[in-house]
Amino acid sequence: MKPDLRTALAMRPMVGDGAMATYLYQLGLPVGVSFEEFNLLKPDVIADVHRRYAAAGAEVIETNTYSAQHNKLARYGLEKKTEEINAAGVAIARRAVSEDAYVVGSIGAVRGGAGKNVRTAIVRRDFEEQIGALLASGVDGLLLETFFDLEELSIALGIIRKQSDISVICQFAVEDPYRTHDGIPLADAFRRLKGEGADVIGFNCRSGPNGILRAVETLPSDLGLPLSVFPNAGIPDYVDGKVIYSASPEYFATSAVRFADSGVRLIGGCCGTTPEHIAAIAGALKNYVPATERSAQPVKVEAAEPIAVQVAEVTKPPVTPSEPSIVDLVRERHTVIVELDPPRDLDITKFMAGAQALKDAQADALTMADNSLAVTRMSNMALAALIKERVGIRPLAHIACRDRNLIGTQSHMMGFDALGIDHVLAVTGDPAKFGDLPGSSSVYDLTSFEIIKMIKQLNEGIAFSGKPLKQKANFIVGAAFNPNVKYLDKAVQRLERKIASGADYIMTQPVYDAELIERIAEATKHLNVPIFIGIFPLASGRNAEYLHNEVPGIQLSDAVRQRMSGLEGAEGRAEGVKIAQELLDVAMAHFNGIYLMTPFLAYEMTVALTKYVKDNSKNYAPRA
Incomplete structure (x- = not known):
């Protein structure tokens, strides 16, 4: 007879299963439906997913009941089938897997996302109904997953403990590695849940392995209970x-060992994970030996000198309209655009210091993203105006299609024109539901092609509506290009459409392969607009693996990943700068445009690289 789940988890790291909804989507099932209703309509499909995860090595199987709650099912007219759907979810999982597997009832938050304003009485009603149905169906445990706020998680846990002593796993969804969405320090939240009867506490969704590992590492070592993690696939x-x-x-296999070394006892996957990810986790943990018992010798790396930057007082005048544009400059010489992320809080001290340091290093423009990765940051319009006025460096603002409808987009662009900020980069923008405010909407009134056309229309003195604007704007519009794809020719064809829409210049995603830079040069030599090659210096080995595995549009070569492996701190930054310099040597031979991205506001790195370009550009003839 198998031990209960809490006992099993105390003995060794165990393997959980992976995603249900996103995997069903990958298998070709439609979106916009209740996947939980498939417990009744397509039980064989759900059973097959369970079997695949079990065959991959999953020891803990979640029922397909994450959103099987009265309030959520009511959106599809299914609220009267709540108990039936939950009972069917348990029965399907039981039939699909062996008796040795643990079947846990999956329960999602009633609030969170679009449901954050649901009244507490409704929350309690929904939890009581679902928990009662799952317990009556004979689960081995209950999994409270993707909870944003401590209070709601506490409500659900309290209802369970009034009815049963069953094993309970509680999981938060967080972006901040130190606190929950409602601002409670994670250590305090974990201690409270432990006191209220949680057997296992951890994290799932919202982040990939890197983000969740950061959260795990912030926890104190004296919590005294097993941890669980179910990260997204980037x-x-x-x-x-x-x-x-x-x-x-x-990547999940490597991450599984790191999680186990950090004390995690249940490791599975959330959105985007598949049976292949679970098989990799199971393989990595099959003969797991704790880090304290492993005898691998540490890699010795010579300490690097930190890169020092002297920040001078701001005394230089702002950019004047008579200056040549970025397009004018890059047609004549090597030209450097540097990206500096707006802060996520209200402190702009480090950002402004970085802007000044990059100005002193002779960067030709400073570019700021528009809430990249759908994470809320300070307005790039405000910061663009500040650096233009106080630092005297040209601002180049990104404009995302995600956050504004047609009205807001035109208004935004008119504001830029009034401020004399005339260089922009038009991008689609990452979906809002994957950022730090998952309940917000992604607008996408415009595609990246359409927004380029609309902005260029303002240059004709014509509003998006077709009405005259009395005078003309003077925007220089850039477009994004991702060359890290399997078929570069298709990516270039898409780029040609952006140029046909009116793009004046191109900025690429980061490139970490010298051979790819040469291929890009060959594939784009027929284009009549300048290209700025993206170079993003790596800050550490962990940073390298995160970018390669979790961030869309970024691919690192095996050689670069090997060079960064195990490096942290000053050693990691120094090697990251060295790799970037080697890439710059290739890039400057083929392109006049260089686009540097600053990791974690570590502007010392991009200051050093900007100086490297300026000092070495004389060795390369400008490209026509």
Whole structure:
């Protein structure tokens, strides 16, 4: 007879299963329906998913009941079938897997996302109904997953403990590695849930392995209970009309060992994960030996000198309209655009210091994203105006299609024109539901092609509506290009459409392969607009693996990943700068445009690289 789940988890790391909804989507099932209703309509399909995860090595199987609650099922007219759907979910899982597997009832938050304003009475009603149905169906445990706020999780846990002593796993969804969405320090939240009867506490969704590992590492070592993690397979991306996740099974295998070393006892996957990811986790943990018992010798790396930057007082005048544009400059010489992320809080001190340091290093423009990765940051319009006025460096603002409708987009662009900010980069923008405010909407009134056309229309003195604007704007509009794809020729064809829409210049995603830079040069030599090659210096080995496995549009070469492996701190930053310099040597031979991205506001790195370009550009003839 198998031990109960809490006992099993105390003995060794165990393997959980992977995603249900996103995997069903990958298998071709439609979106916009209740996947939980498939317990009644397509039980064989759900059973097959359970079997695949069990065959991959999953020891803990979640029922297909995550949203099987009265309030959520009511959106599909299914609220009267709540108990039936939950009971069917348990029965399907039981039939699909062996008796040795643990079947846990999956329960999602009633609030969170679009349901955050649901009244407490409704929350309690929904939890009581679902929990009662799952317990009556004979689950081995209950999994409270993707909870944003401590109070709601506490309500659900309290209802369970009034009815049963069953094993309970509680999981938060967080972006901040130190606190819950309602601002409670994670250590305090974990201690409270432990006191209220939780057997296992951890994290799932919202983040890939890197983000969740950061949260695990912030926890104190004296919590005294097992941890669980079910990370996403990186950040989702839209490719050819489909949502895809980039984190590989191999990356999950490496991450599983790191999680186990950090004290995690249940490791599975959330959005974007598949049986292949679970098989990789199971393989990595099959003969797991704790880090304290492993005898691998540490890699010795010579300490690097930190890169020092002297920040001078701001005394230089702002950019004047008479200056040549970025397009004018890059046609004549090597030209450097540097990206500096707006802060996520209200402190702009480090951002402004970085802007000044990059100005002193002779960067030609400073570019700021528009809430990249759908994470809320300070307005890039405000910061663009500040650096233009106080620092005297040219601002280049990103404009995302995600956050504004047609009205807001035109208003935004008119504001830029009034401020004399005339260089922009038009991008689609990452979906809002994967950012730090998952309940917000993604607008997408415009595609990246359409927004380029609309902005260029303002240059004709014509509003989006077709009405005259009395005078003309003077926007220089850039477009984004991702060359890290399997078929570069198709990506170039898409780029040609952006140029046909009116793009004046191109900025690429980061490139980490010298050979790819040469291929890009060959594939784009027929284009009549300048291209700025993206170079993103790596800050550490962990940073390298995160970018490669979790961030859409970024691919690192095996050689670069090997060089960064195990490096952290000053050693990691120094090696990251060295790799970037080697890539710059290739890039400057083929392109006049250089686009540097600053990791974690570590502007010392991009200051050093900007100086490297300026000091070495004389060795390369400018490209025509």
